[in-house]
Amino acid sequence: MEFSWRSRVYWEDTDGGGVVYYANYLKFMERARTEWLRALGHSQQELAEQFGFVFAVVEVQVNYRRPARLDDEIVISCVPVPEGRASIRFRQVITRSDGAGGDTTLAEGEVRVACVDAKSFRPRPLPDFVKVSHGK
Amino acid sequence: MEFSWRSRVYWEDTDGGGVVYYANYLKFMERARTEWLRALGHSQQELAEQFGFVFAVVEVQVNYRRPARLDDEIVISCVPVPEGRASIRFRQVITRSDGAGGDTTLAEGEVRVACVDAKSFRPRPLPDFVKVSHGK
Amino acid sequence: MEFSWRSRVYWEDTDGGGVVYYANYLKFMERARTEWLRALGHSQQELAEQFGFVFAVVEVQVNYRRPARLDDEIVISCVPVPEGRASIRFRQVITRSDGAGGDTTLAEGEVRVACVDAKSFRPRPLPDFVKVSHGK
Amino acid sequence: MEFSWRSRVYWEDTDGGGVVYYANYLKFMERARTEWLRALGHSQQELAEQFGFVFAVVEVQVNYRRPARLDDEIVISCVPVPEGRASIRFRQVITRSDGAGGDTTLAEGEVRVACVDAKSFRPRPLPDFVKVSHGK
Numbered sequence A, B, C, D: 001m002e003f004s005w006r007s008r009v010y011w012e013d014t015d016g017g018g019v020v021y022y023a024n025y026l027k028f029m030e031r032a033r034t035e036w037l038r039a040l041g042h043s044q045q046e047l048a049e050q051f052g053f054v055f056a057v058v059e060v061q062v063n064y065r066r067p068a069r070l071d072d073e074i075v076i077s078c079v080p081v082p083e084g085r086a087s088i089r090f091r092q093v094i095t096r097s098d099g100a101g102g103d104t105t106l107a108e109g110e111v112r113v114a115c116v117d118a119k120s121f122r123p124r125p126l127p128d129f130v131k132v133s134h135g136k
Helices: A024-039 A046-049 A126-135 B025-038 B043-051 B126-134 C024-039 C044-051 C128-133 D026-037 D046-049 D127-133
Strands: A004-007 A054-065 A074-084 A087-095 A103-115 B003-008 B051-063 B073-083 B087-097 B103-117 C003-008 C053-064 C073-083 C087-097 C101-116 D004-006 D053-062 D073-083 D089-098 D103-117
Touching: A024 A046, A024 A054, A024 A074, A024 A087, A024 A103, A046 A054, A054 C073, A074 A103, A074 D053, B003 B025, B025 B043, B025 B051, B025 B073, B025 B087, B025 B103, B043 B051, B051 B087, B073 B103, B073 B126, B103 C003, C003 C024, C024 C044, C024 C053, C024 C073, C024 C087, C044 C053, C073 C101, C073 C128, D004 D026, D026 D053, D026 D073, D026 D089, D026 D103, D046 D053, D073 D103, D073 D127
Parallel strands: none
Antiparallel strands: A004 A074, A054 A103, A054 C053, A074 A087, A087 A103, B003 B073, B051 B103, B051 D053, B073 B087, B087 B103, C003 C073, C053 C101, C073 C087, C087 C101, D004 D073, D053 D103, D073 D089, D089 D103
C-alpha cells in the first residue's frame, strides 16, 4: 500500500540557513500524494472538474529529523489510510540515501485530507477508488 | 503617480546563498501592485468577482543590483503607465535604506500586465479608474 | 505573553483551489515568531552572526479550520513556552476578523523550535532573553 | 547545445487564478539550469564548496504566452551562451505538448547569470567547463 516518489532539492526549496525551509517539506509531501492519486489513474484537476470535489488538508503533523540540502535527491513515501467516510490520513516519510545502502530519515509526519465539495467546501464521501486501493 | 509599499524579508524569501531567491523579488513587486490597486479602492478579488476580470502578467524584466538579505526592510515602488487599451506597464524599483539617509537600489524592472477576462483570459479594456489614476 | 502580528494574503500565497496553500500557513506562523523575536530586540541574522546559533524547527502540528483567501488581513499570534533547556514550543493561532467584532479561527497549531549551533546544528541552551520574556 | 528538462505542475505552483503563479516560472527555469550543470558533471553545492563560486542571476526577462495549469507536464529548455568573461546568458523556453505531436509555448525568456565569488559576490571568470560545453 506504500507509494513513493522521488524528487530533487533545488535553490527554490532552501533558505538562508542552507537547508530546506521547513514549510517546503509540505510541498514535497503533497507532490507524493498527487502522484499516488495519478498512479491510481486520477488527477486532482479532473476530480475537481468532473466530480466536483477536492482534497483539502485539515491537519498536518511533521517531525523534522535531519535537514535536507541543496541537490539532495529525496524519496517521499505515502501510506493512505481511510479515516471515517470522508477523509484519508496519509503517513509520510521523507528519506535520503545514506550512500551506504541505507536511508536517512529527514522528516516524517501525517497529513489528514478531507474530501470536500469543490465549491462549498462541505465534506463528501470518499470516492470508491480510494477505498479499493486500500483493499477494502 | 508613484506608489510605494514597505515589506520585510523573512526566512521564506531567502535561499541557501543567504540572500533573497531571485524569483521572490517578483512576489514583492506583486505585493506593491496589489496595494497600489487597494489604495485606489479596489481589491483583485472584487475585480474578479464583481467585474469578471483579472490582471495577468504578460511580460517581466528585472535587473538585480544588490542582494536583499534576511531581516531587510525594503521599499517596493510602482509607477503604472497604461499601454494600449488593455494593458499597464509598471515600472518597479526595490530599495533598502543605506542607513545614511539614502537608498540602495536592490532590483528594478518592468512588469506589463494585461486586463483579461477572468474565465476566457481574453483581453478586456482597462477599467476607468486606472486611466483616471494616471491623470488621463 | 501573547504576541501577535498582522499580515495580508497575496496571490503568491494562494493556490488553484482559490485559498491559501496549506504549506504557506507555516510561512505566516514563522513571520510572527520572527517578529516576536524582533520585539524582544533581536534579529535572527544577528543571533546567527553574533551568537552563532539559529532556531531550527523540529516539530510542527497544524489544524486547518477555515480557508484564508486572497486579500484577507490575518492576525497570527504566538505564545512561546520554553520546553527543556534548548527548545521553545510556540502555540500559534491564525485568525481573521469576522466583520462583526469577533474573530474567525483559520488555523491553529504548535511549532517546536530548537536552539542549535548555526554550523554544527547541535543543541544549545536557550538564550536568557527567551526565558526572561517568559517570566522565569 | 540545447538542454531540456521535464517537470510537473503541482498545487504549490498555482495561484488563485487557477494557473501557475508568474514568479514560479522562474523556479522551473532555474531547475533546468541546475540540471544542465549537473549533466556537465557539476552541482552548485560542489561549485560553492570546492571552487568558492556561485552563479548569481543579474537579469531576467520573461514573456508569458499561455498559462500553465495544474498537472501539466512541461518541458523547460535552456541554451547557455557565454557573455563576456564572467557571465552566461541562458535562452529559456517552457513548452507543453499540445496533444497532437506539437508543442505549445507557455513562456520564453532570457536569464543572465554572473559567476561570482561565493562570499564577496565579486565577479569571477567563468569556469572552463562552461566554455567547453559551448564548443569554444
